[in-house]
Amino acid sequence: MSGEQRELNSWVFMVTARAPTNIAVIKYWGKRDEKLILPINDSISVTLDPDHLSATTTVAVSPSFSSDRMWLNGKEVSLGGERYQNCLREIRSRGRDVVDEKSGTLIKKEDWQTLHLHIASHNNFPTAAGLASSAAGFACLVYALAKLMDIEERYAGELSAIARQGSGSACRSLYGGFVKWDMGKERDGSDSIAVQLATEEHWEELVILVAVVSSRQKETSSTTGMRESVETSELLHHRAQEVVPKRIVQMQEAIANHDFASFARITCVDSNQFHAVCLDASPPIFYMNDTSHRIINCIEKWNRFEGTPQVSYTFDAGPNAVICAPSRKVAGLLLQRLLYYFPPDSSKELSSYVIGDTSILGEIGLKSMKDVESLIAPPEFRSQNSSSIHPGEVDYFICTRPGKGPIILRNEDQAFFNNKTGFPFRISET
Ligand SMILES: Nc1ncnc2c1ncn2[C@@H]1O[C@H](COP(=O)(O)OP(=O)(O)OP(=O)(O)O)[C@@H](O)[C@H]1O
Ligand SMILES: C[C@@](O)(CCOP(=O)(O)OP(=O)(O)O)CC(=O)O
Missing domain, CATH: 3.30.230.10 (Ribosomal Protein S5; domain 2)
Structure with missing residues (x-):
């Protein structure tokens, strides 16, 4: 200088x-x-x-x-x-x-x-x-x-x-x-x-719903989980060498052609295989929990009942589900199902239970918890009893969609530092 x-x-x-x-x-x-x-x-x-x-x-x-x-x-x-x-x-x-x-x-x-x-x-x-x-x-x-x-x-x-x-x-x-x-x-x-x-x-009709099952810190970080899987899982090596290369080609085609059925099938099997690899590690690593399994069950049942994938699910290194629907209409049907099976515990308002782009709620006539309480069992579950309802198991849902990459925020009000000192405006005590 x-x-x-x-x-x-x-x-x-x-x-x-x-x-x-x-x-x-x-x-x-x-x-x-x-x-x-x-x-x-x-x-x-x-x-x-x-x-x-x-x-x-x-x-x-x-x-x-x-x-x-x-x-x-x-x-x-x-x-x-x-x-x-x-x-x-x-x-x-x-x-x-x-x-x-x-x-x-x-x-x-x-x-x-x-x-x-x-x-x-x-x-x-x-x-x-x-x-x-x-x-x-x-x-x-x-x-x-x-x-x-x-x-x-x-x-x-x-x-x-x-x-x-x-x-x-x-x-x-x-x-x-x-x-x-x-x-x-x-x-x-x-x-x-x-x-x-x-x-x-390119595929802006997609709707993505995140079910936040637990927002607590996980037990095994991705970094550790991956290292242990590489060291101990035979399935992981088979997956990397034989399975993923084919799926990459198929997934690229599905995205290019807006082929939701293929997109959903590959997404679900790949998530399941990733969690199978974790289970194949020694000692086994569990990222999903009972609620995650119930979400999978509910989607698999619905997809099978309709004969073709309605929505896809995928889980990263944690119990939260990321569910993808091909349109707002199907996303509405999905939300009705999820809110039926996983209603909030009694203290929660709908506005804090479903966040993000909540406009779909209005489209399916869900304005308050009263409307959620009057939801009826979806056809694929009609034969079952009320034990398939699990209040309070999901913390909240985030309604979102495919989004854009990084941007610069030019408005100085959005900066976290005082522009004279370069120190944060507020520093947390905790
Ligand atoms: N906004 C941020 N800026 C910089 N680093 C961050 C930020 N948010 C998180 N990190 C870093 O990422 C770490 C958390 O990563 P970790 O992989 O444990 O969780 P995760 O990313 O939420 O989960 P996963 O990667 O398994 O989906 C934090 O401890 C911090 O080091
Ligand atoms: C399950 C995953 O989300 C794993 C992500 O792992 P990270 O990128 O968090 O791991 P490190 O590279 O060690 O930081 C799958 C994925 O995002 O592809």
Whole structure:
């Protein structure tokens, strides 16, 4: 940095971005390189609407900062972990000369190595509950820092390869719509990148419903679960070598052709195989719980009753279900079923039980809990008794859809730092 800028130590330059989560329909499970986070198979995901599930991150740089610091959901967290350090190092090495137009400050590219960063991020959904907070979080961090440092990709997917080093699934959150993560072949991971298969508009009729079964932190992290599966499950190797390559081709075709029946079939069997791999690990890993199994049962029964898949289900490393319907009409039928089987416990209002894009509720005439109480058993369950109703087992539902990739939020009111000090407005005491 030049002499006169060194004296003007008061400037703060910052950028705020928002990035979505994604849900895998062909799962990533298993690494061939733990440090670079290189997978043993390709995967495909749908990006979820950031209005309902996303991370928002402000990154700031100032000569007045004495160290790199990060606040996650209002609480200071350490940036010392290898994954944060790898992302920061990769991003810093690509930083370019930047002029902050407001203050006229010039940051030279070599300054990025010595200037410290402040990072504040908030998720609009529970962190570490198996709702891919790390995917949205690392995608957002890398995207925001790339804007701050004016980084241009030297090859398509370069930013996704950096986000991947934060959390594998994060690479897919750099794009909207339908995304494939190519496992790649190179040892340095440069070809292990995300590629957009289709934008969110390509199949915008899809409706996605997340059943949040438990928002508590899970027992086995994805990272540990994957490592133990690679080390002990024979099924995992068969899956990666024989099964996934075929499914990737079939899934790409299903997405390209809006073929919901194939999309749903592959999504369900792939989720089930991923959980079978976890069960095949030694000791076995359980991510789904009884409620998850009941949700699967309810959907399988409905699909079989109709003779063709009405909706798909998939579960990541946790008990929450992500259910996909081909249209608003079918999503309405799905919601009626789910609210019938899994009503809230008596204390909850409908408006806090179903959140996100709740317009479908109105379309099916559900305005209050009274309407939910008067729902009748769906035809495929008419022969059963009331023991198939499980009040209070689902925390809440999020109604969403395929969504767009990361964006920059230009309104200064959306930043988490005071633009004079570069420190958070509010710091949580907890
Ligand atoms: N907004 C964020 N910005 C940066 N890092 C984040 C953010 N949110 C979460 N993380 C990181 O991700 C970690 C949680 O990741 P973890 O894999 O345990 O949960 P998850 O992503 O919710 O679940 P899964 O990846 O299994 O779907 C946090 O401890 C934190 O390090
Ligand atoms: C089940 C999954 O959600 C696993 C996600 O694993 P992570 O990306 O969280 O794991 P790390 O790379 O170790 O951070 C399937 C998927 O998203 O493809």
